[in-house]
Amino acid sequence: MDLLLPDSLTMLALLGCFAVALLAGVVKGMVGFAMxxxxxxxxxxxxxPDWALAGLILPTLCTNGWQAMRAGWRGVWDAVVRFRVFLAVAFVMLILSAQLVSVLPPHVMQVLIGLPIVAFALSQLLGYPLRLGSPPPRRVEVGVALLAGGIGGFSGVWGPPTVAYLTALETPKREQIQLQGVIYGLGSVALLGAHVGSGVLRAQTLPFSLSLVPVALVGMWIGFRVHxxxxxxxxxxxTLVVLLVAGGNLLRQGLGF
Structure with a gap:
């Protein structure tokens, strides 16, 4: 147990971690993000927070791979070609910002992520949709990629700006699920490499992350059936409701409520 959890936490705590991973898998299978x-x-x-970040790395990598490949290799390649600028910019920013894990206060990170996501989701649900052209302006694509990669590196959370971007493009649900899998999957590989280097994923935290993979995959299967x-x-x-709840929770934590 000492290798799986910090401070010799109990089996009940481990079961709680499994429950979190299961829920995250179900939601991800339904809407393609939020794990x-x-x-x-x-x-x-x-x-x-450090063990939480380490714990999500391998489940996120495995579920994104499944999500990306659900419609086959051709869809993966088409997504990479279509979003090549977004992926390249986000990848570089993710690697760079991963070094901020021990520098940026967690509450600042949570507010920076949560505020724009809540504003976007509320505007959409209240009938003020943001729509972008297809293809969108290059400056918009680069800006969203900088934001997604930047917050992804130091928090492990790069989904909200990406899914907001895809929603504003009015992407069909099946295509959006695969696009998210490809984008997040490549980001997961970068996150894995970045946090092996940063020391977040190490010999002590690796077994914990591995133990969450099977549970997350079961949740993902359930979520796919609902989707x-x-x-x-x-x-x-x-998608918008999940964004609103997730963004609101980040704001609550960041503001200390």
Missing amino acids: PMIMVSGLGSIVG DRIDQVMFRRA
């Missing part, structure tokens, strides 16, 4: 947000928030209350049964309108609404 890092749920795991950072849920695991952080059990094992602390296949809802239409585009319901998918969009569910």
Whole structure:
């Protein structure tokens, strides 16, 4: 147990971590994102922020790979070509910002992520949709990529700005799920490398992250089954609700409520 959890936490705490991973997998299977947000928030209350960040790395990598490959290699390649600028910019920023884990105060990070996400989700749900052209302006694509990669490196949470961007593009649900899998999957590889280098993922935290993978995959399977049964309108609404809840929770933590 000492290798799996810090400070010799109990089996009950480990079961709590499994429950967080299961919930994160279900939500990710339904809407294509939110696993890092749920795991950072849920695991952080059990094992602390550093172990929470380490714990999400391998489950996120494995579930993103499954999500990206669900429609085959051709869809993966098309997504990489279409979003090559976004991916390149976000990748570089993720690597650079990973070094800020021990520098930037957690509450500042949470507010910086949560505020724009809550504003976006609320505006969409209240009937003031943000729509971008297809393809979007290059400056918008680069700006969102800088934001997503920047916060992803030091927090492990790069989904909200990316999914807000894809939602504003009015991407069909099946395509959006695969695009998110490809974008987040490549980001997960970068995150893995960055935090092997930063020391967050190390000999003591690696078994903990591995132990969460099977549970997250079971949750993902459940979420996929729900996703296949809802239409585009319901998918969009569910996506916005998850964004709103996740962003609100980050704001609550960052502001100390």
